[in-house]
Amino acid sequence: MYSWIQRLYIFLLLVITSFPLKASDDTNSEKFDISATLFHHVLETHDWHVADIPLGGGEYLSITIPLPWLVYNPQKKTIDFFFLLGHSEKEKNQIAQQKGYVLHHEKLYIRNENVLSPDGKPLPEFEKEVEKIGAVWKPKKGSHRVIEQDGTLIALSDELIDLSPSKTVLHMLLVGILLLIIFSKIAKEYQINKDKPPKGLQSMFEPVIIFIRDEVAKPNLGNRYEAFLPYLLTLFFFIWFSNLLGLLPLSSNIMGNISVTAALATLSLILTNINGSKDYWKHIFWFPGVSLPMKFLMLPVELIGIITKPFSLMIRLFANISAGHFMVLSLISLIFLIGKNGTSAGGTIGGILLAIPFTLFIYCLEFLVAILQAYIFTLLTCVFIGQAMASHEEHH
Amino acid sequence: MxxxxxxxxxxxxxxxxxxxxxxILRKVAWKPILRALQEREQEIEARLQAAAEAQKKMEQITQQNEKMLQEALLAKEKILKEAQELKAQIENQARQEARLLAEKMRKETLQEVEQIKKSLKDEIKKEVVEMSFYVAEKILSRELRNKKTHDSYVEALISDLQLNPKRVTG
Structure with missing residues (x-):
C-alpha cells in the first residue's frame, strides 16, 4: 500500500513542480483585499492552488495542480474535455478562446460568434443589444451578455453546462477513497479478529458506528432501521470526513459548497418521500381532524413543508461549514490587514499575536462542528424518513 | 451571491x-461490519445467558454436593456408632463365652481332681489296708510267738467269730 502512495506522491510532486515561475499579478497592490481572498479560498475552483512560494522581488513560485474542464456545449451538442494550462486567467482565456469558449471570472462561457464578428463589431441585427457593455438579454435559450476583455467586446452565452471535476469534486473523491480504504480495512479486521475484542481503527470507529445504529437509526426508524443504516452511515462519515479534510490546509471546504449540501439534501428529500406511508401523504393532501376550509389551507403549507425540511438541511450544513472557514480566514487575514500586507513589521507581529489564539480557538471549535453537523444532518434525515414512514395511528 | x-x-x-x-461501501464495508457487530452482540448475549445458566447449575450442584456431604457425614456417624455397638456386643459376647469356657474348664478340672482324689483315696485305702494287713501280720506273728498270747488271741478271735458268725462265713 505504501508503494502506491509513494508513487502518487511522486506523481503529484512532478505535476506540481512542472509549473514554472509566475509573476504574481497583484503583489504590488498595497491594499489587502480581504473579501476577494476569502471568496477565493471558499469558492470552488478549477485548479488546486496549493501555495505561492515567495522568491523575492515580487516573484512567486505558484504551486498549482490544474484540473480538467468538462463541459457540455448545447450549441454544438458536444461534450468537451480539456485542460486550461496557464499561469494567469489571461493565458487560460487565450486557450479557452481557441476552443470557442471564454473564461470570465473563473467561469466558462460559450463565445457567441453569431452576435459579434471576430473583430468585436456587433452584427447588424444585434447592434441595439450590444450598445452597453455588460448588457444581458435573453433570447430563446439561455442568457447572453457582452463583456469587454482586453479592449475587445465579446458576447457570451451561459447555455453551457459545466460538469468539470473541480477542486471540490477531487476532494470529495479523496474523501470517498479514504472512507473506502478505512472501512474496508475495518470490515476485514472484523473477519480476522473474529471472537476477539476490537483494536486499532476498528475500536476507533466501532463506537461511532454503534452510536449511529443505536441512537440515530433505531429510535427513529423502528424495525426498518437495517435497510437505511448503510445510507445513514455513509452520509455521516462522508460529511464528517469532508469537514475534517476541509480543516486541513491545502484542501477545500467540501460541505461549504451549497451545491454539495443541496445534493445531499435532495437525496434526503427523495429518500423521505419514496418511503412516505399512506398517512404521510394523507397528512399532506387531506389533513385529518380539521374543518374543510382548513384542509385546503393546510395543503400548500404541507406541500411547502416537503421542501423546507431538506432545505433547512442544505442551509444548515452549508452555513455552518462555510461560516467556520470564513471565521478562520478572516482571523488569518487580520495579520495581513493590521500588518499592512507585510509592510509593517510591528503590525504583523501584533496581528499574529492577536489572530493565532483566536484562530486556534475557532479551529478547535470547528473540529466539534465537523462531527456535530455530520450528526445533525444524519439525525434529521433519519427523523424525516422516520416521520414519513410512521403510520399516525399511534398519535391520534 | x-x-x-x-x-x-x-x-x-x-x-x-x-x-x-x-x-461500494454498503457492499464492502457496512454490511460485513454490521453483520459482524450483530453476530458478536448475539454471541455475547448467548454467552452471558449460558454463563448465568451455568452459574445457576453450579449453585445447584454445590447445594447438592453439600447435601450429599451432610448425608455422608450422617451415614458415617451412624456406621461408626453401629460399629461401636457391634464391637461392644462382640466384646461382651466374647467375654461371656470366655467366662463360660473358664467355668466349664474349672468344672472339668474339679471333676478330674475329684476323680483323681477319689482314685488316690481308693489306692491309699488299699495301700493302708495292705499295710495294715502287713502290720497286723507282723504284729500277729510277733504276738503269736508267745504261746500264751497267741492262744489268748486265738481264743479272742474265736470268741469274736462266735459273736459275729457272719464274718466267719464271709
Missing part, C-alpha cells in the same frame, strides 16, 4: 460520487 447559488456540475458530481461510494 455566487456562494449561495448551487451549480449543476458540482451538484451532479456530488450525487454521483456519494451514491457510488454509498453502493
Amino acid at each position: 455566487e456562494i449561495i447559488l448551487p451549480k449543476f456540475g458540482l451538484f451532479f458530481w456530488t450525487v454521483v460520487i456519494f451514491l457510488t461510494f454509498f453502493l
Whole structure:
C-alpha cells in the first residue's frame, strides 16, 4: 500500500513542480483585499492552488495542480474535455478562446460568434443589444451578455453546462477513497479478529458506528432501521470526513459548497418521500381532524413543508461549514490587514499575536462542528424518513 | 451571491460520487461490519445467558454436593456408632463365652481332681489296708510267738467269730 502512495506522491510532486515561475499579478497592490481572498479560498475552483512560494522581488513560485474542464456545449451538442494550462486567467482565456469558449471570472462561457464578428463589431441585427457593455438579454435559450476583455467586446452565452471535476469534486473523491480504504480495512479486521475484542481503527470507529445504529437509526426508524443504516452511515462519515479534510490546509471546504449540501439534501428529500406511508401523504393532501376550509389551507403549507425540511438541511450544513472557514480566514487575514500586507513589521507581529489564539480557538471549535453537523444532518434525515414512514395511528 | 447559488456540475458530481461510494461501501464495508457487530452482540448475549445458566447449575450442584456431604457425614456417624455397638456386643459376647469356657474348664478340672482324689483315696485305702494287713501280720506273728498270747488271741478271735458268725462265713 505504501508503494502506491509513494508513487502518487511522486506523481503529484512532478505535476506540481512542472509549473514554472509566475509573476504574481497583484503583489504590488498595497491594499489587502480581504473579501476577494476569502471568496477565493471558499469558492470552488478549477485548479488546486496549493501555495505561492515567495522568491523575492515580487516573484512567486505558484504551486498549482490544474484540473480538467468538462463541459457540455448545447450549441454544438458536444461534450468537451480539456485542460486550461496557464499561469494567469489571461493565458487560460487565450486557450479557452481557441476552443470557442471564454473564461470570465473563473467561469466558462460559450463565445457567441453569431452576435459579434471576430473583430468585436456587433452584427447588424444585434447592434441595439450590444450598445452597453455588460448588457444581458435573453433570447430563446439561455442568457447572453457582452463583456469587454482586453479592449475587445465579446458576447457570451451561459447555455453551457459545466460538469468539470473541480477542486471540490477531487476532494470529495479523496474523501470517498479514504472512507473506502478505512472501512474496508475495518470490515476485514472484523473477519480476522473474529471472537476477539476490537483494536486499532476498528475500536476507533466501532463506537461511532454503534452510536449511529443505536441512537440515530433505531429510535427513529423502528424495525426498518437495517435497510437505511448503510445510507445513514455513509452520509455521516462522508460529511464528517469532508469537514475534517476541509480543516486541513491545502484542501477545500467540501460541505461549504451549497451545491454539495443541496445534493445531499435532495437525496434526503427523495429518500423521505419514496418511503412516505399512506398517512404521510394523507397528512399532506387531506389533513385529518380539521374543518374543510382548513384542509385546503393546510395543503400548500404541507406541500411547502416537503421542501423546507431538506432545505433547512442544505442551509444548515452549508452555513455552518462555510461560516467556520470564513471565521478562520478572516482571523488569518487580520495579520495581513493590521500588518499592512507585510509592510509593517510591528503590525504583523501584533496581528499574529492577536489572530493565532483566536484562530486556534475557532479551529478547535470547528473540529466539534465537523462531527456535530455530520450528526445533525444524519439525525434529521433519519427523523424525516422516520416521520414519513410512521403510520399516525399511534398519535391520534 | 455566487456562494449561495448551487451549480449543476458540482451538484451532479456530488450525487454521483456519494451514491457510488454509498453502493461500494454498503457492499464492502457496512454490511460485513454490521453483520459482524450483530453476530458478536448475539454471541455475547448467548454467552452471558449460558454463563448465568451455568452459574445457576453450579449453585445447584454445590447445594447438592453439600447435601450429599451432610448425608455422608450422617451415614458415617451412624456406621461408626453401629460399629461401636457391634464391637461392644462382640466384646461382651466374647467375654461371656470366655467366662463360660473358664467355668466349664474349672468344672472339668474339679471333676478330674475329684476323680483323681477319689482314685488316690481308693489306692491309699488299699495301700493302708495292705499295710495294715502287713502290720497286723507282723504284729500277729510277733504276738503269736508267745504261746500264751497267741492262744489268748486265738481264743479272742474265736470268741469274736462266735459273736459275729457272719464274718466267719464271709
